[in-house]
Amino acid sequence: MTAADHLAWGVVRPTGAHASIAARLGDRVLPLRPPAEAGLLGHDLDLRHAIEEPTLNALIELGRPAWRALAERVRHLIDVGHPLMPLAFCEELLPVRIADYVDFYASLEHVENFGRLWRPGQPAVHENWRHMPVGYHGRASTVVVGGTPVRRPRGQVAPGELAATRALDLECEVGFVCGPSARGPVAVDDAERHIFGVVLVNDWSARDIQRFEYVPLGPFLGKSFATSMSAWITPLDALPRATPRAQDFAPAEYLRAREPWTLDVALEIEVGGEVLSRPRSSWLYWTPAQMLAHMTVNGATLTAGDLFASGTVSGSEPGTEGSLGEIGRGERWLADGEEVVLRGRCGDVELGEVRGQVLTAAP
Amino acid sequence: MTAADHLAWGVVRPTGAHASIAARLGDRVLPLRPPAEAGLLGHDLDLRHAIEEPTLNALIELGRPAWRALAERVRHLIDVGHPLMPLAFCEELLPVRIADYVDFYASLEHVENFGRLWRPGQPAVHENWRHMPVGYHGRASTVVVGGTPVRRPRGQVAPGELAATRALDLECEVGFVCGPSARGPVAVDDAERHIFGVVLVNDWSARDIQRFEYVPLGPFLGKSFATSMSAWITPLDALPRATPRAQDFAPAEYLRAREPWTLDVALEIEVGGEVLSRPRSSWLYWTPAQMLAHMTVNGATLTAGDLFASGTVSGSEPGTEGSLGEIGRGERWLADGEEVVLRGRCGDVELGEVRGQVLTAAP
Numbered sequence: 001m002t003a004a005d006h007l008a009w010g011v012v013r014p015t016g017a018h019a020s021i022a023a024r025l026g027d028r029v030l031p032l033r034p035p036a037e038a039g040l041l042g043h044d045l046d047l048r049h050a051i052e053e054p055t056l057n058a059l060i061e062l063g064r065p066a067w068r069a070l071a072e073r074v075r076h077l078i079d080v081g082h083p084l085m086p087l088a089f090c091e092e093l094l095p096v097r098i099a100d101y102v103d104f105y106a107s108l109e110h111v112e113n114f115g116r117l118w119r120p121g122q123p124a125v126h127e128n129w130r131h132m133p134v135g136y137h138g139r140a141s142t143v144v145v146g147g148t149p150v151r152r153p154r155g156q157v158a159p160g161e162l163a164a165t166r167a168l169d170l171e172c173e174v175g176f177v178c179g180p181s182a183r184g185p186v187a188v189d190d191a192e193r194h195i196f197g198v199v200l201v202n203d204w205s206a207r208d209i210q211r212f213e214y215v216p217l218g219p220f221l222g223k224s225f226a227t228s229m230s231a232w233i234t235p236l237d238a239l240p241r242a243t244p245r246a247q248d249f250a251p252a253e254y255l256r257a258r259e260p261w262t263l264d265v266a267l268e269i270e271v272g273g274e275v276l277s278r279p280r281s282s283w284l285y286w287t288p289a290q291m292l293a294h295m296t297v298n299g300a301t302l303t304a305g306d307l308f309a310s311g312t313v314s315g316s317e318p319g320t321e322g323s324l325g326e327i328g329r330g331e332r333w334l335a336d337g338e339e340v341v342l343r344g345r346c347g348d349v350e351l352g353e354v355r356g357q358v359l360t361a362a363p
Numbered sequence: 364m365t366a367a368d369h370l371a372w373g374v375v376r377p378t379g380a381h382a383s384i385a386a387r388l389g390d391r392v393l394p395l396r397p398p399a400e401a402g403l404l405g406h407d408l409d410l411r412h413a414i415e416e417p418t419l420n421a422l423i424e425l426g427r428p429a430w431r432a433l434a435e436r437v438r439h440l441i442d443v444g445h446p447l448m449p450l451a452f453c454e455e456l457l458p459v460r461i462a463d464y465v466d467f468y469a470s471l472e473h474v475e476n477f478g479r480l481w482r483p484g485q486p487a488v489h490e491n492w493r494h495m496p497v498g499y500h501g502r503a504s505t506v507v508v509g510g511t512p513v514r515r516p517r518g519q520v521a522p523g524e525l526a527a528t529r530a531l532d533l534e535c536e537v538g539f540v541c542g543p544s545a546r547g548p549v550a551v552d553d554a555e556r557h558i559f560g561v562v563l564v565n566d567w568s569a570r571d572i573q574r575f576e577y578v579p580l581g582p583f584l585g586k587s588f589a590t591s592m593s594a595w596i597t598p599l600d601a602l603p604r605a606t607p608r609a610q611d612f613a614p615a616e617y618l619r620a621r622e623p624w625t626l627d628v629a630l631e632i633e634v635g636g637e638v639l640s641r642p643r644s645s646w647l648y649w650t651p652a653q654m655l656a657h658m659t660v661n662g663a664t665l666t667a668g669d670l671f672a673s674g675t676v677s678g679s680e681p682g683t684e685g686s687l688g689e690i691g692r693g694e695r696w697l698a699d700g701e702e703v704v705l706r707g708r709c710g711d712v713e714l715g716e717v718r719g720q721v722l723t724a725a726p
Binding site: 132135136154162 | 498516581
């Protein structure tokens with residue numbers, strides 16, 4: 001088995017069968033309920049029960065040693081020839097019931113690009129930005145699995161004017177599904193132990209709604225209609241680490257890692273069949289570990305199934321922007337019927353894709 | 364049975380027994396699992412299963428007819444003499460696993476009071492504010508039941524300076540626990556059907572952390588360490604309606620109710636044994652139905668167990684402010700060991716209290 005043959009976790013409904021949590025290997029899938037019921041995945045009762053659940057939350061709740069033990073058993077089963085099923089015979093379901101969803105804003109280039117569009121003449125980067133990974137809570141219950149069509153939202157696009165958004169955008173992001181934590185902060189050097197795995201995220205945004213509503217409490221209805229995540233969660237263990245970019249000055253100590261790491265996910269944004277941009281997640285100013293340390297420094301507990309995402313991953317050059325707003329300089333938005341596909345690869349490992357077609361607004 | 368004898372819903376653990384969802388009547392409680400198992404609450408299987416759950420979510424999921432049917436059966440059981448248990452013999456647990464938590468900012472006086480403190484010389488009320496109930500998503504997984512002590516959070520209280528907050532505040536709010544909705548907006552005239560009940564909320568806030576972090580994505584760590592809600596949820600049906608205050612101009616049509624209503628909850632803020640303020644929720648500029656209609660106008664689905672809160676309820680007169688920051692004009696904050704108690708009464712109906720003591724920050 002090579003690095004490219006990594007396992008990823010998800011939930012599928014095979015044609016004519018019950019939904020099951022599943023392991024994916026390339027384009028083949030192993031739904032885990034049947035082998036678990038046959039005793040082929042060991043006799044740990046907690047694990048057996050977790051495998052019977054309709055989402056990965058109970059498995060994630062068991063913690064990292066259980067994730068690793070299960071991965072070992074699944075690999076063994078595959079090695080001894082247990083049959084896999086073609087992915088094409090399965091419907092992919094939302095793998096995790098998202099507990100809380102936090103979206104960061106960790107790309108300096110995205111902040112600068114947007115600042116120029118939205119606040120021309122004013123400093124794009126606020127005073128706090130280089131001191132902490134700025135973020136906010138998004139709506140957890142409208143996180144949907146890749147492939148789900150997304151209906152164009154309505155909202156106040158201008159004072160008092162309710163209409164379907166005329167500025168529907170995508171945001172290309174990398175997301176992290178978390179395991180539980182005891183109450184108390186997650187140290188920046190401990191972050192890896194609390195990350196179950198990595199996904200791609202499209203944080204759909206209605207820019208006209210967002211722009212009118214966001215002062216002073218941040219984005220709300222401009223984002224809360226839908227957020228798409230990829231169906232398969234790649235364990236952090238499977239991914240090669242990269243060196244983060246240098247920060248402009250050392251942040252507070254709780255954000256200083258002894259051995260800083262990040263992921264270099266090569267991302268691709270396709271709209272209407274055309275690849276428009278190729279940003280890389282190693283360009284992010286803040287690292288995943290810094291985001292997680294910051295998010296919990298106030299004592300906020302992590303829950304199995306929390307999702308945090310990087311925010312739009314953008315570069316400064318044309319062809320590297322992470323949103324259509326940046327690509328089109330505020331002149332191009334998503335049309336009804338258009339399909340967005342985000343893809344990602346980290347070293348040898350495909351992170352899969354997150355796909356979504358825009359549906360016409362409700363009447 | 365008088366209006367004062369309304370039922371409220373919660374979850375309790377009676378001394379020496381299992382946790383159970385429960386109905387409360389005054390200072391007595393009926394844990395519902397034992398009578399449900401004895402067949403005394405009807406034979407509807409969905410309802411039986413919902414009563415076996417550790418939170419009210421499954422009951423709420425069943426929808427308003429089921430809530431009303433269960434209330435009728437519980438009242439009947441009490442009328443025919445089924446014994447109740449003193450509330451003092453029960454531990455109160457978090458009644459609902461909060462799906463998403465949205466906090467609004469619906470008090471004009473709170474906005475004006477805070478604007479004067481935080482942005483002196485600038486207009487306190489932003490352009491969007493009179494057009495829509497401005498709000499944001501808070502952290503759902505750190506909503507705790509009243510009585511839970513709250514540890515003073517740490518965070519960046521100034522650029523690069525991690526410290527325990529020196530500006531810990533309370534916010535006195537009214538909260539609404541929601542039932543499910545089909546995908547699609549909840550019409551302002553339909554809001555009542557989607558509200559399971561009413562609670563009191565203390566949206567604890569670390570003002571120094573919040574102030575440094577909140578531009579441009581809104582409050583995050585200054586709020587996410589803890590939000591307290593009262594243990595008992597009073598059905599909306601049990602509460603008398605009041606006439607909302609006049610709005611400065613008619614908002615967009617989706618926010619215009621045919622028969623506008625609000626609740627006039629007489630609130631009381633006690634800190635360290637002293638009542639400091641008495642705001643009323645009928646002073647809010649935006650009504651609960653407007654908040655719910657706005658929150659879903661973009662198509663965002665409601666989930667059983669969603670909580671939305673009004674934001675701080677403030678008046679303009681001394682003795683009517685809804686936060687300690689306003690009461691003390693930015694000079695007084697919560698001390699370690701101090702206990703905050705919020706109380707509320709709506710007409711004849713006691714909404715109970717939400718209590719929380721401040722614990723010293725973690726070392």
